[in-house]
Amino acid sequence: MNRSGNSLAENQGKGMHILVIRFSAMGDIAMIVPVLSVLVKKYPQLTITVLTRHFYAPLFSHIPNVRIYEADLEGVHDGVLGLGTLARELREEEIDAVADLHDVLRTNVLKSLFFFYGILFKQINKGRPQKKALTRENNKEFKQLKSTHQRYADVFEELGFPMDLSEYTPPPRRELLPKVYEVIGKQSQKWLGLAPFAQHDSKCYPKDLMEEVLAELSSRGNIKIIMFGGGDAEKEQLEEWENKFSNCISVVGKLRFSEELSLISNLDAMLSMDSGNAHLTAIFGIPVISIWGVTHPFAGFRAFNQPMENCILPDLEKYPKIPTSVYGNKVPEGYEDVMRSIPPEKVVQKVLENL
Structure with missing residues (x-):
């Protein structure tokens, strides 16, 4: 010692x-x-x-x-x-x-x-x-x-x-475990991960706007949207979207963590909030499109090696107090709807750029 x-x-x-x-x-x-x-x-x-x-x-x-x-x-x-x-x-x-x-x-x-x-x-x-x-x-x-x-x-x-962290080399994609194929299938579409939840509501894109994003992306036919979350409420929400939109699959409660990781490592891109799934995906060098609310990448929590242009931010001129906190737990009066300053079209366009 x-x-x-x-x-x-x-x-x-x-x-x-x-x-x-x-x-x-x-x-x-x-x-x-x-x-x-x-x-x-x-x-x-x-x-x-x-x-x-x-x-x-x-x-x-x-x-x-x-x-x-x-x-x-x-x-x-x-x-x-x-x-x-x-x-x-x-x-x-x-x-x-x-x-x-x-x-x-x-x-x-x-x-x-x-x-x-x-x-x-x-x-x-x-x-x-x-x-x-x-x-x-x-x-x-x-x-x-x-x-x-x-x-x-x-x-x-x-x-x-x-x-020197610039020397990082992402690991190879993990072998897809059999259970993943059972849940996802083997179609040749692009695989887009979607992690629409975060610890605080202030970091979640509004449900109605996310549905506009899902409607546009799912209608294209060449994209399979694989949705991640946890807990009963999130499971229920994702199952609702799975039934409402074509080419959408929820994996909540269907895969172990090791199986989820093997799936994430084989995605073509991830659309995530400022949350853990962004960091999981970044490990494998996969493009992460992140949506930010009252938090901001400047606090140091941007996903590893992901470009700033993949961080979709609210209107900072309209909401100059952002970031209001590091973790999203402080929402000043009038800042409840900062996410609504991000149009769904902008999110769709950024996803398509990365796919």
């Missing part, structure tokens, strides 16, 4: 074991994938253990020297005592250093415990002051901030492992 508290650069040739911590959410976990891909390609002697939920394991299955350690945060690892148990378990894994890509209360408890064990611990700089300046109503500093991907990479640089 490294007990000096110094950089690990002098030990790079010895095969270090780095623990990477990020518990949630889906999009944030997906954004780690390109970073770790570049890291292990440049430093193949490294062993990486990702501390997260077991559900996310398929995301990392193609990266050598990377494994998952399950964080059972609702069970044996719950609370301060549970985190103590977790830290002891991880010490037994002979961790040399920790890259905390989350910086929340749980990880700060772990930070104290790993400090006691003499294990080097570096945390992400989330750029909170810069994000506050970007999202405040008055004297807004409207400029592109560092991407979350680069903030992740910076943590590894602090540990002595700098990297």
Whole structure:
């Protein structure tokens, strides 16, 4: 173990074991994938253990020297005592250093415990002051901030492992699993993914406008629209669209996560909100067309290696307070309908450009 508290650069040739911590959410976990891909390609002697939920394991299955350690945060690892148990378990894994890509209360408890064990611990700089300046109503500093991907990479640089994210190479498309063919079929149409939901309504394109987009795209006949979501309400909505429009298929509740990933890796493009599916698709170098509401790509959450012109934004002259928050949880009075300043024709045109 490294007990000096110094950089690990002098030990790079010895095969270090780095623990990477990020518990949630889906999009944030997906954004780690390109970073770790570049890291292990440049430093193949490294062993990486990702501390997260077991559900996310398929995301990392193609990266050598990377494994998952399950964080059972609702069970044996719950609370301060549970985190103590977790830290002891991880010490037994002979961790040399920790890259905390989350910086929340749980990880700060772990930070104290790993400090006691003499294990080097570096945390992400989330750029909170810069994000506050970007999202405040008055004297807004409207400029592109560092991407979350680069903030992740910076943590590894602090540990002595700098990297250049421009060296990322997307993995090959995954083999389509048999269940996917059962659900989707094998027609020769273009496959457009559609992920119309997000955590907050302020980041979702209005239902009636999305139906105009679906009507136009589905009527063309050469595009199959594959719809993604989760939960009962989303499942019900997508099934309604599946029945209403031709060439539309919902996969909610029909595929496991690993099967969804194999499907996403074979899409021709993804139409998504500012949400996790954009980041999942970007892993594979597939075009992502993203629709933004009260959030904005300048906060650093644009999908990896996706051009700014694929981000469809509201009328910023009419709504100058955008972004009103980083996550879309703050909607000022009069900003409830910012998405309606994005015409469906604009969305359709951008999709067709990418297909």
